[in-house]
Amino acid sequence: GAVVSQHPSWVICKSGTSVKIECRSLDFQATTMFWYRQFPKQSLMLMATSNEGSKATYEQGVEKDKFLINHASLTLSTLTVTSAHPEDSSFYICSASAPGGTEAFFGQGTRLTVV
Amino acid sequence: AQSVTQPDIHITVSEGASLELRCNYSYGATPYLFWYVQSPGQGLQLLLKYFSGDTLVQGIKGFEAEFKRSQSSFNLRKPSVHWSDAAEYFCAALGAGSYQLTFGKGTKLSVIP
Numbered sequence: 001g002a003v004v005s006q007h008p009s010w011v012i013c014k015s016g017t018s019v020k021i022e023c024r025s026l027d028f029q030a031t032t033m034f035w036y037r038q039f040p041k042q043s044l045m046l047m048a049t050s051n052e053g054s055k056a057t058y059e060q061g062v063e064k065d066k067f068l069i070n071h072a073s074l075t076l077s078t079l080t081v082t083s084a085h086p087e088d089s090s091f092y093i094c095s096a097s098a099p100g101g102t103e104a105f106f107g108q109g110t111r112l113t114v115v
Numbered sequence: 116a117q118s119v120t121q122p123d124i125h126i127t128v129s130e131g132a133s134l135e136l137r138c139n140y141s142y143g144a145t146p147y148l149f150w151y152v153q154s155p156g157q158g159l160q161l162l163l164k165y166f167s168g169d170t171l172v173q174g175i176k177g178f179e180a181e182f183k184r185s186q187s188s189f190n191l192r193k194p195s196v197h198w199s200d201a202a203e204y205f206c207a208a209l210g211a212g213s214y215q216l217t218f219g220k221g222t223k224l225s226v227i228p
Binding site for chain 2: 096103104108
């Protein structure tokens with residue numbers, strides 16, 4: 001299957017700093033990428049849908065100014081957690097779909113710890 | 116509203132025993148259905164998917180799932196569980212014309228040696 005690479009796999013940052021997470025589709029062009037957040041022992045919660053060349057669509061309750069999403073190319077979407085706080089500590093996962101595709105391919109996830 | 120339900124939060128089985136993980140969906144029309152597995156601290160790996168046709172779907176790692184329209188179910192099965200199957204399993208659905216997956220809450224599988 002197609003490969004989606006997410007980087008970094010884990011990051012520890014100080015409270016108040018910003019963290020950028022990258023999601024790359026390695027062998028296909030992804031017109032749509034999704035960003036999920038997963039709390040311990042919970043399911044994935046969709047945060048936003050990212051379409052190449054346009055603004056991301058955020059789910060209700062997700063602060064767009066805090067979680068900045070940029071989908072600048074067909075193979076790269078980034079999620080920046082701005083002014084991170086300990087409550088932002090979580091597991092973030094991206095997924096990507098090819099044009100017309102019905103299958104989503106997931107990155108390895110990024111474990112963010114804010115201290 | 117569209118939803119995916121996994122009734123079992125945690126299941127424990129002995130190695131070598133059979134396994135069935137339940138999944139029910141609520142959609143206006145039959146969605147595309149998926150089962151994913153997640154090992155601790157990892158992303159999701161697709162086990163199998165159902166789009167149409169044969170209602171018994173074979174996946175990787177010896178897993179299979181059966182789509183039952185009358186029960187709005189897509190249960191995952193494996194005849195003989197291995198210790199390496201211990202993980203979290205997520206059922207997901209994709210509505211027609213949508214790119215957004217809806218996930219169940221997941222079922223954690225523990226395997227007793």
